Amino acid sequence: xxxxxxxxxxxxxxxxxxxxxxxxxxxxxxxxxxxxxxxxxxxxxxxxxxxxxxxxxxxxxxxxxxxxxxxxxxxxxxxxxxxxxxxxxxxxxxxxxxxxxxxxxxxxxxxxxxxxxxxxxxxxxxxxxxxxxxxxxxxxxxxxxxxxxxxxxxxxxxxxxxxxxxxxxxx
Numbered sequence: 658x659x660x661x662x663x664x665x666x667x668x669x670x671x672x673x674x675x676x677x678x679x680x681x682x683x684x685x686x687x688x689x690x691x692x693x694x695x696x697x698x699x700x701x702x703x704x705x706x707x708x709x710x711x712x713x714x715x716x717x718x719x720x721x722x723x724x725x726x727x728x729x730x731x732x733x734x735x736x737x738x739x740x741x742x743x744x745x746x747x748x749x750x751x752x753x754x755x756x757x758x759x760x761x762x763x764x765x766x767x768x769x770x771x772x773x774x775x776x777x778x779x780x781x782x783x784x785x786x787x788x789x790x791x792x793x794x795x796x797x798x799x800x801x802x803x804x805x806x807x808x809x810x811x812x813x814x815x816x817x818x819x820x821x822x823x824x825x826x827x828x
Contacts, residue, residue, distance in 0.1 A: 660676055660677055660678055660679055661675075661676050661678060661689055661826050661827060661828045662674065662780065662795065662826070663688070663689075663692055663824050663825070663826055663827075664823050664824065664825045664826075664827060665821055666823045666824070666825075667777025667800065667804070667819060667820060667821050667822065668754055668822070669762075669803045669804055669807075669819055670748055670799075670800035670803065671797055671800065672796060672798065672800040673689055673795050673796040673797055674715070674753055674792045674793060674795060675792055675793055675795050675824075676753075676791060676792040677744070677746070677791050677792055677793075680746075681739055681741070681744055681746075681756075681789060681791040681818055682739075682742040683737055683739045684736065684739045685756050686733075687765070687790060688753075688792070689826055690825050691714075691766055692824040692825070693826055695823075696716070696731065696732070696766060696810075697714060697766075697824045698821065698822065699718070699719055699820065699821070699822070700713065700714065700715065700716070700718045700719055700812055700820070700821055701718045701721040701726070701815075701819060701820050702718075702804055702815060702818075702819045702827045703715050703717075703718040703727045703814060704727055704769075704814065705805060705809050705813055705814070705815050705819070706809075706813050707772075707805055707806060708773050709769060709771075709772060709775065710754075710769040710770065710771050710772055710773070710775065710805075711724065711769060711770050711772065711801065711804050711805050712727070712767060712768070712769040713767070713769070713770075713811055714756070714767035714768050714777065715728065715729045715766070715796045716729040716730070716732075716766065716769050717729040718765060720777075721814070721815070721818035724782055726814070727767075729766075729767075729790070730747060730766055730767065731765040731766035732763065733785045734762050735763050735764060735765045736755075736765060736791070738757075738764065738780070739788065739789050739791075739827070740754065740759055740780045740781070740787070740789060740796050744789075744805050746775075746781055746789075746790035746791045747774075747776050747779050747790065748771045748774075748775040748776055748788060748790055749776070750774060750807070751770070751771065751772075751793055751794040751798055752770070752771045752792065752793050752814075753762075753769070753770055753790065753791055753792035753793060753794075754768060754771060754775075754778065754789065754790045754791070754792075755767075755768050755789050756758040757787070757789065758768055758797040759786075759804050760775055760823050764789075764813075768791075769788075770794065770801055772802065773811075780826055781788070784787040785803065797802050805818050807819060812825070
């Protein structure tokens with residue numbers, strides 16, 4: 658059975674990503690479940706850093722001006738870190754990676770899309786950051802790059818909010 662595709666309809670266009678539920682069953686299934694229940698619909702990208710990544714998935718980002726944007730998690734709690742020897746996907750451009758607080762098992766709804774080679778974030782690297790990759794952009798990388806190039810504030814928030822209207826899952 659093929660992995661599902663997530664279709665991101667944003668204020669700057671549409672892009673698609675394969676979600677690696679076969680190789681990353683906890684992280685992938687968590688993302689798919691949140692998307693299917695509409696958790697992500699209406700949220701904004703709350704952290705955009707050119708030549709690094711774009712971050713999304715905080716429930717407080719429904720209001721793009723909220724000082725709490727970037728601090729929230731999913732309604733069902735956090736998930737276990739998924740560090741599987743058979744699933745060593747690197748944080749390369751176009752990959753989706755689980756964000757966390759830096760503490761073990763603190764991922765949940767927030768994730769980022771790498772726009773540069775960020776292998777230092779790989780869970781299997783020697784660094785302290787541990788961010789498992791659970792998907793990859795398959796179409797619309799130009800839209801991801803448009804989001805990445807938006808002008809931002811000193812807190813890395815887009816000055817013109819970038820909204821995700823809807824994420825649908827194609828199975």
